[in-house]
Each structure stands twice: as C-alpha cells, then as structure tokens.
Amino acid sequence: MNTTTTPNKPKILVARAIFPEALAELEQSFDVISNQADVVMTPQALQEQLGKVSAALVTGSERIDANALAKAKNLKIVANISVGYNNFDVPAISAAGIMATNTPDVLTDTTADFGFALIMATARRVTESERWIRDGHWNQWSIVTNPLGMDIHHSTLGIIGMGRIGQGIAKRALGFGMKVIYHNRSRLPEADEKACNARYVDKETLLKEADHVILVLPYSAENHHTIGAKEIALMKPTATLVNIARGGIVDDVALAAALKAKTIFAAGLDVFEGEPTVHPDLLKLSNVVLAPHIASATEKTRRAMVSLAIENVKAALAGAKPPSLINADALGK
Numbered sequence: 347m348n349t350t351t352t353p354n355k356p357k358i359l360v361a362r363a364i365f366p367e368a369l370a371e372l373e374q375s376f377d378v379i380s381n382q383a384d385v386v387m388t389p390q391a392l393q394e395q396l397g398k399v400s401a402a403l404v405t406g407s408e409r410i411d412a413n414a415l416a417k418a419k420n421l422k423i424v425a426n427i428s429v430g431y432n433n434f435d436v437p438a439i440s441a442a443g444i445m446a447t448n449t450p451d452v453l454t455d456t457t458a459d460f461g462f463a464l465i466m467a468t469a470r471r472v473t474e475s476e477r478w479i480r481d482g483h484w485n486q487w488s489i490v491t492n493p494l495g496m497d498i499h500h501s502t503l504g505i506i507g508m509g510r511i512g513q514g515i516a517k518r519a520l521g522f523g524m525k526v527i528y529h530n531r532s533r534l535p536e537a538d539e540k541a542c543n544a545r546y547v548d549k550e551t552l553l554k555e556a557d558h559v560i561l562v563l564p565y566s567a568e569n570h571h572t573i574g575a576k577e578i579a580l581m582k583p584t585a586t587l588v589n590i591a592r593g594g595i596v597d598d599v600a601l602a603a604a605l606k607a608k609t610i611f612a613a614g615l616d617v618f619e620g621e622p623t624v625h626p627d628l629l630k631l632s633n634v635v636l637a638p639h640i641a642s643a644t645e646k647t648r649r650a651m652v653s654l655a656i657e658n659v660k661a662a663l664a665g666a667k668p669p670s671l672i673n674a675d676a677l678g679k
Contacts (some may be wrong), residue, residue, distance in 0.1 A: 347379050347395070350388060355377045356375075356376050356398050356400040356413065357376065357399045357666075358377070358378055358400060358401040358402065358659060359370065359378075359379045359395050359396065359403070359404075360379065360380045360402075360403070361381055361392070361395075361402060361405065361407075361408050362381055362384055362386075362408075362427075363384035364403070364427075364534060365380075365443070365649060366652065368649070370654065376401075376663075377572065386407050389409065392408055393413065393415075394417065394419065394635045395411055396401045397416075397417030399420070400421060401424075401425060401662060402423070403659060404425050404427070404433070405426070405427050405433075406426075406430070407465060410424050410435065410438075411438050412441075412583060415442050415444065415618070420648075421444050422445060422663060423445040423447065423449075423658065423668065424439060424445070425447045425655040425656075425668075426449065427449060427534040428448060428563060429449055429642075430565065430592055432462065432564070436672060440673045440676035440677060443558055443677065445658075445669045445671055445673065447671055448670055449655055451510065451670075452653075453512055453641075453650070453651060455516055456644050456646075457511050457514075457641040457642050458511050458515045458517075458518060459518075460637075460639065460641040461560055461588065461590045462515055462519070463589050464614040464616060464635060465558050465560060466498055467633045468588055468634075469495050469497070469611075470499055471493040471633075472635070473635045474594040474632050474633065478493055490567060494602075496557065496612075497557075498558070498613055499523050500525075501525060501533040501557035501558060502517045502524065502525045502526075502555055502557045503516070503526050503557070503560070504526070504528070504529070504555065504558065504559040504560070505529075505551065506525050506528060506555025506560070506563055506572065507561060508528045508529075508534055508542075508562075508672070511590075513538065513664055515562065516528065516542035516543070520542075525640070526542060526544040526557060527547045527552050528544050528545070528575065531563075533546045549577075553580040553581050553596065554582075556674050557582065558585065559573075559581065559586070560590065561588065561590065561591040563591050564591070564592065565592035565594055569595055569598070571597045573589075573595065573597065573600075574594050574596075575597065575600040575603070575604065578604045579597065579609065581610050582669075583610060584610075585611060586612045587614075587618055588613065588615075589614070590612040590616045591617060592617050593618040593621050594619050598614075598618060598619045599625060599627070600650065601613060602625055602628050605628075605634055606627070608633075611633065612633040612635070613634045614634070614635040614637075615634060615635070616639055618638055618643050622638070654670065658670060658671075664668055667679050
C-alpha cells in the first residue's frame with residue numbers, strides 16, 4: 347500500500363488499482379492510501395485500513411461487513427466501483443452510520459452490449475469453434491461436422507431481471523427480430539413494455555418457451571440459485587443460458603451437470619459462484635463460454651465508474667448527499 351500525506355486533508359483508501367489520472371485527482375484533495383499493485387487485501391488488512399480512513403473506494407473483491415468495519419470509527423462512506431453491491435452488508439454498514447454507494451447508469455449500455463455478445467457467442471459456439479481451429483480440426487470440415495449452433499434471429503429471448511440492463515438487451519434483440527419475454531419482481535409499465543416489445547410471463551413459462559435465457563437480476567438471498575436443476579429441467583434441450591448478473595444466482599454444480607448431460611445446449615457465463623474460482627467441471631466442458639466478469643469492461647465505462655465513485659466520496663466528505671446513495675432510507679437522508 348502507498349500513502350500520500352498532506353496535513354489537514356481527509357484520508358481515504360483506494361482498495362484496488364485505478365486509473366493513474368483518477369488517483370492523481372484524489373491526491374489533490376485527500377491523503378490517499380492506494381493499492382496500485384492491485385493485490386487483494388485479506389479481511390484483516392482491510393479491517394486495519396478502514397480503521398485509518400474517512401472514505402474508501404472498493405470493488406467486489408472487498409467484503410464490507412461488520413467485521414470489516416470493526417475499527418472504522420471515522421469512516422463516513424464506502425463507495426463501490428460497481429453497480430452491484432452484494433459485497434456490501436448494507437444493514438451492517440447502515441447500523442454503523444456509514445454511507446454506501448454504487449455506480450449505476452454509467453455502465454448500462456456497455457453491459458447490455460456484452461450480454462448480447464455473450465448470447466451470440468454461446469448460441470453460435472464461437473469459443474468452441476476457435477478452439478476447434480487452434481486444435482487443427484478445420485481440415486475435418488463438412489456440412490454436418492462443423493460446429494453447428496442455434497439461430498438468434500426470430501428466436502425467443504427470455505430475460506430474467508428487467509431493469510435498465512435487461513431493457514437494454516431487449517432493445518438490442520429487436521434488430522434480430524427476436525420475440526422477447528421477461529420475468530421480473532414487478533411488471534414494467536405498459537410504455538416500457540412497448541418500447542422493448544416485451545411480454546411479461548411467469549418464470550416457469552419463460553424457461554419453457556425461451557430459446558435463449560439471460561439473467562440480469564441483482565443478487566440477494568432471495569435470488570440465490572434462481573436457476574438450479576429444477577429450473578434447467580424446464581428449458582428446451584436446444585436452449586442456451588447466459589448469466590451476466592452475479593455468481594450464486596445460478597447453481598454452477600447443477601449447470602455443469604446439465605451441460606454435461608446436454609439437458610440444455612450451451613451456457614455463457616460472465617460470473618461464477620466463489621469467483622475468481624470457477625467450478626472445475628465447468629472448465630472441462632466445451633459447451634460453455636467463460637468470461638472473467640468483464641461485462642462493463644471498456645475503458646470509457648470503467649473510467650466513468652471510477653469517476654462516479656470519486657464523485658460519491660467527494661460529496662459525502664463535503665457533507666452532501668452522494669449522487670448514488672444506496673442506504674439513504676436507513677440513514678434518513
């Protein structure tokens with residue numbers, strides 16, 4: 347960890363590496379404890395660092411709970427550089443009187459782009475075909491032995507989780523003439539459904555009817571293993587399943603077994619239970635596309651996420667309400 351020290355400036359922690367320009371911006375206003383070496387901190391190290399600072403910029407690799415906050419007597423805000431915040435124990439953060447923020451909106455289109463790219467890569471066996479070439483099998487090409495995929499155009503797309511990103515994916519599906527069905531905690535207003543050309547259905551109907559299912563819902567205890575063996579068994583044997591939401595929403599063990607048995611055609615995964623560890627059975631399978639949690643990973647978007655996190659910190663330390671405060675109700679703000 348590196349520290350810049352200037353008298354009378356608030357001290358903040360930047361838990362993972364960020365863009366040098368962003369770090370320089372912070373150093374103009376704050377004493378910064380930075381981690382440009384990008385080494386993931388142990389829970390004990392995180393606890394010690396949070397005990398030294400007034401604010402912290404963190405990522406999904408830092409679990410912020412009562413234990414992490416045990417020494418955080420001066421901490422006013424934890425700013426997640428992510429739209430998801432299942433690494434936050436929000437009740438514990440709120441009980442400590444600390445503001446919690448995330449980075450919504452700035453990554454919507456980029457994540458929707460990647461979600462649709464993963465649908466296509468999964469259905470059309472893109473990564474499997476690349477390995478086929480690299481392994482020297484192109485000379486075995488024929489009409490029937492080439493890796494054959496499933497069509498995207500004019501198929502049915504089922505979206506579970508119809509927030510901003512889900513709606514973005516639905517709108518991209520319009521260009522492919524796809525029929526869009528969705529399931530969500532609550533039904534969208536009629537105008538939003540029309541804009542997405544999407545029809546609300548229950549989860550069981552979605553799983554039975556969709557040719558391609560994509561998960562875009564937030565993680566919660568209620569949503570844990572939203573897709574397990576029972577749900578996968580409802581899907582068509584020609585269907586694909588894509589998860590760009592959070593690990594734990596899919597039962598990875600059940601999914602690996604279903605892919606091995608060809609209960610469904612293929613899966614595309616950007617998130618995993620226990621990531622960065624990936625279940626070894628998934629690594630052995632050819633009918634799954636694997637990505638390392640990169641749905642928001644373009645330079646423009648990641649810069650925007652860092653910028654919003656910094657804006658949240660600056661507002662909190664100036665005594666103002668941060669623009670993307672998660673626990674406003676709990677703190678009475």
